[in-house]
Every structure is written in C-alpha cells, then in structure tokens.
Amino acid sequence: xxxxxxxxxxxxxxxxxxxxxxxxxxxxxxxxxxxxxxxxxxxxxxxxxxxxxxxxxxxxxxxxxxxxxxxxxxxxxxxxxxxxxxxxxxxxxxxxxxxxxxxxxxxxxxxxxxxxxxxxxxxxxxxxxxxxxxxxxxxxxxxxxxxxxxxxxxxxxxxxxxxxxxxxxxxxxxxxxxxxxxxxxxxxxxxxxxxxxxxxxxxxxxxxxxxxxxxxxxxxxxxxxxxxxxxxxxxxxxxxxxxxxxxxxxxxxxxxxxxxxxxxxxxxxxxxxxxxxxxxxxxxxxxxxxxxxxxxxxxxxxxxxxxxxxxxxxxxxxxxxxxxxxxxxxxxxxxxxxxxxxxxxxxxxxxxxxxxxxxxxxxxxxxxxxxxxxxxxxxxxxxxxxxxxxxxxxxxxxxxxxxxxxxxxxxxxxxxxxxxxxxxxxxxxxxxxxxxxxxxxxxxxxxxxxxxxxxxxxxxxxxxxxxxxxxxxxxxxxxxxxxx
Numbered sequence: 368x369x370x371x372x373x374x375x376x377x378x379x380x381x382x383x384x385x386x387x388x389x390x391x392x393x394x395x396x397x398x399x400x401x402x403x404x405x406x407x408x409x410x411x412x413x414x415x416x417x418x419x420x421x422x423x424x425x426x427x428x429x430x431x432x433x434x435x436x437x438x439x440x441x442x443x444x445x446x447x448x449x450x451x452x453x454x455x456x457x458x459x460x461x462x463x464x465x466x467x468x469x470x471x472x473x474x475x476x477x478x479x480x481x482x483x484x485x486x487x488x489x490x491x492x493x494x495x496x497x498x499x500x501x502x503x504x505x506x507x508x509x510x511x512x513x514x515x516x517x518x519x520x521x522x523x524x525x526x527x528x529x530x531x532x533x534x535x536x537x538x539x540x541x542x543x544x545x546x547x548x549x550x551x552x553x554x555x556x557x558x559x560x561x562x563x564x565x566x567x568x569x570x571x572x573x574x575x576x577x578x579x580x581x582x583x584x585x586x587x588x589x590x591x592x593x594x595x596x597x598x599x600x601x602x603x604x605x606x607x608x609x610x611x612x613x614x615x616x617x618x619x620x621x622x623x624x625x626x627x628x629x630x631x632x633x634x635x636x637x638x639x640x641x642x643x644x645x646x647x648x649x650x651x652x653x654x655x656x657x658x659x660x661x662x663x664x665x666x667x668x669x670x671x672x673x674x675x676x677x678x679x680x681x682x683x684x685x686x687x688x689x690x691x692x693x694x695x696x697x698x699x700x701x702x703x704x705x706x707x708x709x710x711x712x713x714x715x716x717x718x719x720x721x722x723x724x725x726x727x728x729x730x731x732x733x734x735x736x737x738x739x740x741x742x743x744x745x746x747x748x749x750x751x752x753x754x755x756x757x758x759x760x761x762x763x764x765x766x767x768x769x770x771x772x773x774x775x776x777x778x779x780x781x782x783x784x785x786x787x788x789x790x791x792x793x794x795x796x797x798x799x800x801x802x803x804x805x806x807x808x809x810x811x812x813x814x815x816x817x818x819x820x821x822x823x824x825x826x827x828x829x830x831x832x833x834x835x836x837x838x839x840x841x842x843x844x845x846x847x848x849x850x851x
Contacts, residue, residue: 441583443679446470452686459693466686472558473678481523482532482667483674484659485556487581488565489574490539493593497565497626498522498536500650518548519555530666535559540577553580557681560670561587561662563655567594568606570613582617584677587662587670590614591655595623596648619662622654694811697740702803705733706840709799710847713792726795730754733803734816741810749816756822757802789844796840801828 402410450470457463476483486494502524520536537555538548556562562581566574581588592610595603603623611621627650635641663670712725731750738745805824809817 441585441676441680443676444683446679449679449682449686452690456686456689456693461689461693463689466682466689469554469678469682469685473675476558477671477675480531480667482530482561482663482670483535483559484532484561484563484663485535485537485552485559486563486565487537487552487556487577488539489571492539492565492567493626494539494565495536496650497563497591497593497624497652497655498534500626500652501656502534519551530663532663540573554681556581557584557677558674559586560667560674561589561659563589563591563659564618565591565593566610568592569609575613578614578617584673584680586673586677588618589655589658589662590618590621592621592623593626596625596651620658622658624655625649625651627651691811694740695807698737698803698807698811701733701736701740702800702807703843705729705736705803706796706799707843707847709795710792710844713795714847726799727754729799730757730802733799734806737803737806737810738816741807741814743810743814743816745816749818753806753816753818753821756818757825759822789848792847793841793844796844797829797837800836800840801825804828 402413405413453463453466456466486498488494502522518538522534522536524532524534535555535558537552540549540552564574564578564581570578578588578590590610592607598606607621607623614621625648627648708729709726712729715725731754734745734750734753802821802825805828806821808824809821813820
C-alpha cells in the first residue's frame with residue numbers, strides 16, 4: 368500500500384470516528400432533554416434505575432477484569448495410602464508390578480541427586496534435535512517427518528550451573544495411533560523435576576490443554592518456541608506475544624529458540640538440473656539455558672517435593688484406573704451370580720407370592736454386595752427405599768419386561784416351549800441383570816446410592832432389547848434349567 372493511500376485510509380477512519388462520537392453526543396443530549404422533561408417523581412425512578420444499572424455494570428466489569436488467582440497444584444494422596452491400595456489390588460490378583468516399579472523409580476531418582484528434565488511436546492516440533500543442542504555428544508534420532516522417538520531415552524550432561532542433569536527424550540504427542548507412547552511421555556514428564564514444552568509456533572487447542580495439564584502440578588515449566596530462526600525479528604516478536612497470551616501465564620517463561628539440526632531442500636543447478644541438499648542449521652538455545660539456570664538453581668533436593676507430588680498424583684490416577692477395572696469385573700460377577708439365583712428362586716417358588724419374598728431377599732443381598740465393592744455405606748432404610756423405587760419402575764414397565772422376555776424366548780424354541788414358568792424365570796433374570804448393572808453404574812459414577820439415577824438407568828436397560836444381552840440371559844436360564 369502506497370503512502371498516499373495509507374494517509375487516505377487513515378483520514379477516512381478518523382472522520383468516521385469523529386462522526387460516531389458526535390452522533391453519540393447528540394443522542395445523549397436528546398435523551399437528557401427527554402429525561403428532564405419527565406415529571407419529578409418519574410425522574411427519580413428512572414434516575415435510580417440508571418444508577419443501579421451503572422453500579423451493576425461497574426461490578427461486572429471489575430469481576431471480569433479482576434486478576435485471576437493462579438491454579439492450585441494438584442495434590443496427591445500420601446504414599447502410605449497409595450501403597451495400601453496397591454497391596455489391596457495385589458490381593459485381588461491384579462498386575463501391580465508397573466505401579467510398584469513407579470515407586471521404586473521415585474526412590475532411585477531421589478537417591479541419585481540428579482536433576483531430571485523432560486522435553487515434552489507434539490511430534491515434529493524438534494524435541495530430539497533440541498536435546499542434541501543441550502547436551503553435546505548426545506545423538507537422539509530425528510527426522511523431518513517426525514515421530515522418530517518411540518521409547519523414552521535419557522541423556523546425561525551438566526546443567527547450566529555445573530551440576531549433573533539427565534534430560535529425557537520422550538515420544539511426541541498427537542501422533543496417529545500413538546496413545547500408548549503418549550501415555551509413556553506423560554508418565555516421564557511427571558517423573559522430572561522440570562519440563563520443557565516445545566512448540567513450533569502458535570499453540571493449538573491440544574497443545575494448550577497439554578500445557579494446562581503440566582502446569583497443574585506446579586513444577587518448573589518452560590515453553591520453548593522452536594524454529595525461531597525461520598522468522599524475521601518483527602514476526603518473531605509477534606509470534607512470541609501471541610504464544611504468551613495463549614499460554615495464559617501457565618509456564619514460568621516463554622522463550623524463542625532454534626534447535627538447529629538438518630534441513631533438506633532441492634537446489635536448481637545452472638545447467639537446468641536439480642539436486643537434493645542437506646545442510647546443518649545453527650542452534651541457538653541460549654535463552655532456554657538461561658531460563659533453566661534460573662529455575663534449576665535451587666537444586667534437585669529443593670525441587671524433589673514437587674516432583675514427588677506429581678509422581679504420586681499420576682500414580683493415584685493409574686491406581687484408580689486399575690481399581691475401577693477390578694470393580695467393573697467384580698460387579699459383572701456379582702450381577703451374574705444374583706441373576707442366576709433369581710432364576711432358581713423363580714423356578715423354585717411354589718406358594719403364591721413366595722417368589723416376591725425370595726426375590727426381595729436376593730435384591731437386598733445384591734445391593735449390599737455391590738455397595739461393599741464400591742466402598743459405599745448403605746443403611747436398611749436406603750435399601751428399602753431403593754427397592755420400593757424399583758418396584759414402582761417394574762409396575763409401570765411390566766408389559767415392556769414381558770414383551771422383551773417373550774420376544775427373546777421365541778428366539779430359543781427349546782426354552783420357549785417349556786411354558787410360562789420359563790418365561791417367568793427369564794423375566795426375573797432380565798430384571799436382576801438390569802437392576803444390578805444400573806446400580807453398579809450409579810455407584811461407580813456417583814459414589815453414592817442415588818435412587819433416582821439407578822431407577823432411570825434400570826428403566827433404560829429393561830427397554831433395551833439388545834440381542835447379545837438377551838441371548839446371554841437366555842443361555843443362563845437354560846443352564847439353570849439343565850442343572851435342575
């Protein structure tokens with residue numbers, strides 16, 4: 368754009384702003400004149416409303432612009448409680464060796480007195496090349512295509528302050544089908560005293576989420592914007608400003624670096640031909656080294672508490688996943704066991720109404736077994752109220768239950784020809800299976816005996832005519848009949 372054209376655009380813009388200001392002033396004067404023309408009593412009412420709106424607006428603006436408190440670090444449970452939970456899992460025959468080895472690694476790193484730094488980020492951002500620049504002699508694998516780091520690799524060297532440090536090269540995130548490697552990378556990031564998060568420009572939503580996750584542990588965190596040598600100074604400052612805004616104060620520092628490495632390009636020759644050329648790019652990681660020097664100055668011992676908290680927090684999450692998996696398997700067994708007992712009870716009941724007594728006792732036992740498994744304390748009153756709610760659900764959905772059971776039995780002629788007793792038994796199997804699964808899901812998610820939620824889930828399961836579940840229940844009914 369020429370200088371004369373820029374001057375013309377600026378003049379037009381200035382004139383437009385002046386015109387808008389004059390129009391707003393004219394409108395304000397007109398409103399003030401109309402306000403003064405109102406009766407005195409009405410003027411007080413309108414004036415009071417305007418004052419209230421002004422105060423509310425000012426309060427809202429002050430709340431919106433208030434300084435945000437820093438996010439509190441994730442707090443982990445104490446080590447003793449984690450060891451107790453892991454031992455309890457071992458008693459259930461669960462594989463807890465990975466959890467135990469995490470605690471052993473925690474102790475080993477503490478005793479080594481090394482500073483551990485993890486280089487974390489998405490694939491193709493230059494993490495491995497950065498490590499080669501930070502530790503002379505290290506030769507991590509790298510490639511322009513990205514995704515070359517498949518396992519965790521450690522490289523030892525000296526910190527900027529002269530102490531020994533170990534830098535971890537971890538697999539990159541956001542790789543297709545790379546969930547297991549990303550999980551490894553996250554675990555290693557938690558084991559480190561400090562984390563360097565590497566990006567190559569503006570943060571994506573995924574990168575911002577990863578940065579927030581790392582920041583939640585409160586450990587020293589640096590954001591390194593790589594490949595800065597590819598931008599002119601003005602562009603580099605704009606990108607850094609945007610990245611700092613996107614990072615929202617989570618990292619301790621945001622620095623621009625160039626990890627160097629190799630670059631490949633095709634060069635056209637004077638005779639019209641071409642050749643592929645590979646050349647080294649100079650590294651410039653001094654801003655990152657300066658920032659690391661400041662953050663790591665307290666030493667490994669001073670940074671150990673934050674590192675241990677992060678490791679135990681991650682271990683708590685992994686232990687909880689195994690506990691949830693164990694509870695899911697045990698819930699399945701409990702529901703299957705009581706569904707079988709319900710079939711037996713329905714076939715064994717001879718006196719009118721005796722099946723209701725039997726099924727009530729079984730339902731109470733199943734509720735207690737599932738509640739004990741999920742660590743939820745329940746009282747007799749709560750169980751009675753839940754069973755009353757279940758009976759109401761069954762009264763309103765009896766036709767649905769029988770229709771689903773009848774249609775399922777038609778698919779198994781050998782069972783269907785045995786008459787109404789089998790249909791009755793199958794219906795009870797369907798009821799107990801639905802009730803048990805609904806209650807297990809409620810206990811797992813709500814950690815309390817939520818009657819309304821369990822009843823709603825049960826209603827949905829009773830109306831679900833899924834072939835695989837009905838086939839399994841029909842096979843269970845036939846198995847019970849054969850055993851009798």
